[in-house]
Amino acid sequence: MQGEPRSKPTVPPIRNFILSKLPKSQLASLAHDLVPVDLAVGTRLGEPSEYMKYVYFPESGMISTEAVDRQGISVQIYLTGREGMAGVSAALKQPEMHHALMVQAAGRAYRLPAAVMQRELRKDGPLMDNLFTYLHLCMVTTAQSALCNRVHDVEQRLSRWLLTASDRLESPRLEMTQETLAGMLGSRRSTVTLAAGELQRRGMISYSRGKLTIIDRLRLEATACECYGIVNRTFHSMVQPPMQGRS
Amino acid sequence: MQFRRPPQNASRPDNYILANLPDTEYALLSRSLLRVDLPQGFQFAGPADVMPFVYFPISGVVSTDALTEAGESIEIGVTGNEGIVGTSSLLGQTEIMHSIVMQVAGQGYRAPVTASQELMRRCGGFTELVYQHITLQMLQMGQSALCNRLHDVKSRLARWLLTASERNNSEQLTLTQEFLSQMLGSRRSTVTVMAGELQRDGLIEYSRGKILIKDREALQSSACECYRIVSSAYRRALHAERDVA
Numbered sequence: 001m002q003g004e005p006r007s008k009p010t011v012p013p014i015r016n017f018i019l020s021k022l023p024k025s026q027l028a029s030l031a032h033d034l035v036p037v038d039l040a041v042g043t044r045l046g047e048p049s050e051y052m053k054y055v056y057f058p059e060s061g062m063i064s065t066e067a068v069d070r071q072g073i074s075v076q077i078y079l080t081g082r083e084g085m086a087g088v089s090a091a092l093k094q095p096e097m098h099h100a101l102m103v104q105a106a107g108r109a110y111r112l113p114a115a116v117m118q119r120e121l122r123k124d125g126p127l128m129d130n131l132f133t134y135l136h137l138c139m140v141t142t143a144q145s146a147l148c149n150r151v152h153d154v155e156q157r158l159s160r161w162l163l164t165a166s167d168r169l170e171s172p173r174l175e176m177t178q179e180t181l182a183g184m185l186g187s188r189r190s191t192v193t194l195a196a197g198e199l200q201r202r203g204m205i206s207y208s209r210g211k212l213t214i215i216d217r218l219r220l221e222a223t224a225c226e227c228y229g230i231v232n233r234t235f236h237s238m239v240q241p242p243m244q245g246r247s
Numbered sequence: 248m249q250f251r252r253p254p255q256n257a258s259r260p261d262n263y264i265l266a267n268l269p270d271t272e273y274a275l276l277s278r279s280l281l282r283v284d285l286p287q288g289f290q291f292a293g294p295a296d297v298m299p300f301v302y303f304p305i306s307g308v309v310s311t312d313a314l315t316e317a318g319e320s321i322e323i324g325v326t327g328n329e330g331i332v333g334t335s336s337l338l339g340q341t342e343i344m345h346s347i348v349m350q351v352a353g354q355g356y357r358a359p360v361t362a363s364q365e366l367m368r369r370c371g372g373f374t375e376l377v378y379q380h381i382t383l384q385m386l387q388m389g390q391s392a393l394c395n396r397l398h399d400v401k402s403r404l405a406r407w408l409l410t411a412s413e414r415n416n417s418e419q420l421t422l423t424q425e426f427l428s429q430m431l432g433s434r435r436s437t438v439t440v441m442a443g444e445l446q447r448d449g450l451i452e453y454s455r456g457k458i459l460i461k462d463r464e465a466l467q468s469s470a471c472e473c474y475r476i477v478s479s480a481y482r483r484a485l486h487a488e489r490d491v492a
Contacts, residue, residue, distance in 0.1 A: 070476075073393075089385070098385070098389065121370070133339065133340075139381075139385065147323065149396035150395035187396075
């Protein structure tokens with residue numbers, strides 16, 4: 001007996017959490033508009049006061065959302081990996097960007113026109129629930145960053161973001177230039193270099209030529225400020241089964 | 248804050264969201280709206296609380312603060328009559344992560360979370376107004392993350408005073424230095440010195456917990472750009488009548 005016709009488009013298994021939790025019917029209605037794209041490190045997907053035409057659902061890699069001042073100095077406010085979606089304001093029908101979006105770790109994503117996302121969101125259903133949960137995570141992280149940048153020192157903040165990046169990428173190995181690290185923390189390169197050197201000296205990470213590996217995760221967690229734990233609890237309550245930074 | 252409202256809704260409460268809701272949705276919500284006093288220090292919620300109501304302020308200033316385990320706190324958002332208090336409940340999150348407190352006394356309307364969530368599920372005018380509010384909150388918080396990292400106490404103090412007075416629609420604010428230092432996440436003594444400098448330069452007048460903005464333009468030059476960035480986005484979004492000078 002012949003099986004199903006072969007002409008049916010085959011969709012590779014979706015790794016993105018928001019998309020993968022959608023019912024098949026809703027995913028099918030989006031399939032035509034979801035375009036796979038490569039995320040190359042350093043690509044800027046949006047700038048403040050620009051209009052976002054697309055939202056991005058990472059399958060792998062990581063997109064950083066940053067607040068930028070008029071001199072062009074930026075401070076990271078949250079990181080999006082395969083658990084989320086970049087471009088939340090466009091999804092919420094507020095297409096004018098307030099923040100900058102930049103690819104911080106190479107990977108792949110599904111790109112969806114913002115207008116399609118908005119149309120789908122007018123249906124009360126799983127997509128709306130998933131987005132709301134993710135939006136809550138973004139808000140918690142952003143709020144925590146506002147506090148963290150005021151009260152925690154550079155070593156704590158560096159540890160916080162290295163752990164977070166490793167969670168989002170599900171790998172203890174991170175490729176990050178000192179420039180990227182400085183941009184994450186909103187601190188001088190020289191300050192970040194010193195802090196990274198200290199974490200390395202104490203055996204928590206190894207770092208050379210832009211390749212950073214978390215060696216002793218538990219001690220890094222103990223060095224990080226509480227912001228890591230607070231955001232992480234929210235993260236794990238939304239992502240089931242848990243994604244892990246450990247290899 | 249001054250905002251534009253449809254002329255036919257002139258009799259609605261002075262809250263941007265309530266004033267701009269479509270008639271059908273306003274009719275649904277107004278049944279469960281209750282007018283309440285919001286005195287200074289009123290706690291809408293503390294961390295780990297469950298909020299039974301959302302609030303639509305018509306006057307006063309609401310402060311949302313993040314707290315550390317060591318008891319430090321810092322303000323992450325200011326809400327006035329342009330917004331709604333309790334957005335995380337509307338996103339389906341029952342547990343509050345922050346401390347939400349009335350910083351400058353005012354009044355408002357409250358509605359049960361359940362009624363507001365129902366309205367949210369209609370994906371109509373209310374939902375869009377909430378989306379807009381959330382986006383503005385994210386802008387405000389993100390800017391604070393940058394501001395708290397890069398800008399000094401004096402510029403942050405000026406930013407805060409301008410923002411609070413704009414939300415409160417008044418050049419006068421009643422608040423203690425204790426409040427100010429908590430909001431800015433800086434020592435009280437530092438805040439006192441900076442407030443003293445602003446006063447000496449004739450930008451504000453400060454006595455017995457009352458702050459009067461005397462020279463708004465000069466205060467704007469003392470504030471970091473975060474004030475302009477956030478304020479102009481609010482004005483564009485709310486179609487406010489006057490733009491930032």
